[in-house]
Amino acid sequence: MVKLLRESAPAKINLFLRVTGRRRDSYHELDSVFVPISIYDRLDIELRPARIAAVQLCCDSNIIPADERNLAFRSAREFLTEFNIQAEVLINLHKEIPAGAGLGGGSSDAGAVLRMMAELCGIPQTAPLLAVAMRLGADVPFFLNPTPSRVRGIGERSEALGQIEKPFLLIAVPPVEVPTALVFRGLRPEHWSGPASDHDILAIIQGRIGREHLVNDLEQVAIAKWPEIGEVKRLLEAVGAHAAAMTGSGGGVFGIFSSSGEASRACQEISRRAPQVRTFTPSVL
Known part of the structure; x- marks a missing residue:
């Protein structure tokens, strides 16, 4: 059975971004407040049964790679591997978030793909999904549930701030x-x-x-x-x-x-x- 889903992926800003140290593996530890904002990429995902897991991505921006260099592509592939799902995933990505601008576009796309794949496949948003997000990048876990949050460490510690006075x-x-x-x-x-x-x-x-x-x-x-x-x-x-x-x-x-x-x-x-x-x-x- 073919399954379809469409979703928007919001950008973010860091109201502050403080470096608190450096780990032995050379990753920097951070303290930051992330807030999602109303600049969006749009994603359509089509999930088809298949004998061999495969991912295909189309993007309307010619400066964005459509292969394993793309976080949305990698997130779909990592999801299929983590949860041992045999399916063909077709992703259509419409870009509005500027690339290389510190607005989290690639990470937001990856988080949206994980959320969408979890919904399509009936996978709960629990520790295994968070582990996939962490492997993809420090900002990706925030985008599993993008709400104003204090994010610390290498992205693994996130604390929702609740209602904030919006600037x-x-x-x-x-x-x-x-x-x-x-x-x-x-x-x-x-x-x-x-x-x-x-x-x-x-x-x-x-x-x-x-x-x-x-x-x-x-x-x-x-x-x-x-x-x-x-x-x-x-x-x-x-x-x-x-x-x-x-x-x-x-x-x-x-x-x-x-x-x-x-x-x-x-x-x-x-x-x-x-x-x-x-x-x-x-x-x-």
Whole structure:
């Protein structure tokens, strides 16, 4: 029996991203607040019975690979292997989340595929599914249930924050694609800021977010390699953001505004001053 499912995969921003240490296996341990936002990729999955497990992916973006280099492709293959399912999986991926922008597009696609495959195959979202997500990448477990969360370690510890006061956002993405691994390779212990305080978390929950809360330990490294990121951050502040920071490993930068109207006006001003910069005014989900 052929089974079909369609779902949207949201982007995310990191309101802060702090490095707390480095493990013996060279992975960095982090402390971060992830919030899902209303920029979406769309996925259609078709599951067909087959003698041999197989995955096929089609994507409408010619800069996104459609083979094992793609996290959505790998997540389907890992799922079939983990749960010993013989099926052919056809994935149609429509991209809206900018690549290499720190918005979690690839990880969100992978999380969506795991959620969809679990639903199609009647697999509960329990420890084995989380283990598959962890193997795919540190951000993927968050996207199994994307809700505002504090994420620690290498992504394995996630604590939902519940209802938070949602900030008004403007996201600006310069025309650069930032490889995450390259940024982490440039990270040094002097860049680490350590874990967030309870005060930082409470300020985020209550919507009292200031510059002192938007710490991203990767920002200095990324701006040194891609100065356009720093230029976009300064532009956001110039058009009225009361706080701005890079998200993830970059190169996207978000600004926080006092109202949706201010964010929209700032968006228009950035489009006028820097038409090469992609802008979004998403909501926090």
